[in-house]
Amino acid sequence: MNIKMILMSSAAALAAISSAQAADAIVAAEPEPVEYVRVCDAYGSGYFYIPGTETCLKISGYIRFQVNAGPAASATKGNGANVANDSDWDAYTRGQVQFTAKSDTEYGPLTGVIVLQTNADNASSQSAVLDSAYIDIAGFRAGLFYSWWDDGLSGETDDVGSKVTLHNSIRYQYEADNFYAGISVDELEDGYYSTGENPNNVGIAIGVGGKAGIFTYQITAGYDTDNEEGAVRAMGTVAIGPGTLGLAGVYSSGPNSYYQTAEWVIAAEYAIKATDKLKITPGVQYYGNYGITAGDFDDNNDAWKVGLTVDYQIVDNLYAKATVNYLDPDKGDDVTTGFFRLQRAF
Structure with missing residues (x-):
């Protein structure tokens, strides 16, 4: 076999292999856009x-x-x-x-x-x-959400809110830059009942609040239709020196789902911004006619409470809080409570 024949045979073989490979080739589909x-x-x-x-x-x-x-x-x-x-x-x-x-x-x-x-x-x-x-x-809200009675001062000493503040409610709230006002209809099935029964309780609440310069304010009121009693609360803060002074007062006509701790209370705190990361808040509260006896407030029992709350930001989104509170009623034993908390927000 001469050189010419060898070259021609090799070319034919290579062409056949190439044709087979081309016939078996897989064409990948183009990826879907993401x-x-x-x-x-x-x-x-x-x-x-x-x-x-x-x-x-x-x-x-x-x-x-x-x-x-x-x-x-x-x-x-x-x-x-x-x-x-x-x-x-x-x-x-x-x-x-x-x-x-x-x-x-x-x-x-x-x-x-x-x-x-x-x-x-x-x-x-x-x-x-x-x-x-x-x-x-x-401005309209409907569903399961917290009422204005869930609000309070910044520390952990004050007791000026409802025991149950999460309700199925319908609410309208008007909001401007530094002012809001609203009204809500609340289902109070898991609230307080002076009869001990659990009727389909309904409440009407209003809230007004805002900010004026260094002052903030909030007025909240609620009427419990089944207990036929109501409560009103006023709160405010003002920046003074290195911190913020907070004041609150509550009056309740009788035990009801909006307030049933005492007939009237006054509370005060001073939140000291010690550093960018550290806040120290001493607080005090006085209760008039504290507790419930025979379905009404106990007019022979007053109480006072004092406490301290410390908040510290460890790093961004990681916070520590510690509080201790001392409660001294006229009737019964005095009580000391507190907690330590770590919280990571995201």
Whole structure:
């Protein structure tokens, strides 16, 4: 076989191999276009557009570890965490996540909020609750949310709010730059009942508040239709020196779902901004006709309370809080309570 024949045979073989490979080649499909999450800055930081929509979503929340001290310490944990425990100290952990959705409409922003919360007294004793869920548009709000009676002074000594402040409600609130005023209709099924029964209780509440220079103010009132009693509260703060002075007063015509701790109370605190990260808040409160006897306030029992709260920001989004409070009623034993808390917000 001469050189010419060898070259021609080699070329034919290579052509055949190339044709076979071309016939077996796999052509990859082009990737689908990906829509990346876009930042939505129309409603503040933290919002992003839900892909494929014009709705903006924000996810936030916190993780809390807290140790309570005092008689029946577990009874002070709050929503969903109470368990039978006679110990004078108890630890618990809470996880909370909030979803806030907003979108523009011809009536203004349409807002939807869902807050989910889980409390753990220990690994085998846990509870998950719907902490809030409501719709808000053009000043109208409907759903499960906290009332104005949930507000208070900044420390942990004052006791000027309702025992139960989370209700299914319908509310309208007008808001301006430094002023708001509103009215709400509240379902008070899990509130206080002087008869001991649980009727389909309804309440009417109003709230007015705002800011004027260095002053802030809030007036809240509520009328409990089943108990036929009402309560009114006034609170205010003013910046003085290195801190803020807070004052509050409550009057209740009789035990009702809006206020049933005492017939009247006055409270004061001074929140001292010691450093950029440290706040120290001493507080005091006096109760007139403290407690309930035979369905009415006990007019032979007054009480006073004094306490101290310390807040410290360890790093960004990590906070520590410690408080101790001493309560001395005319009747019964005096009580010292407190807690230490670590909380990581996001």
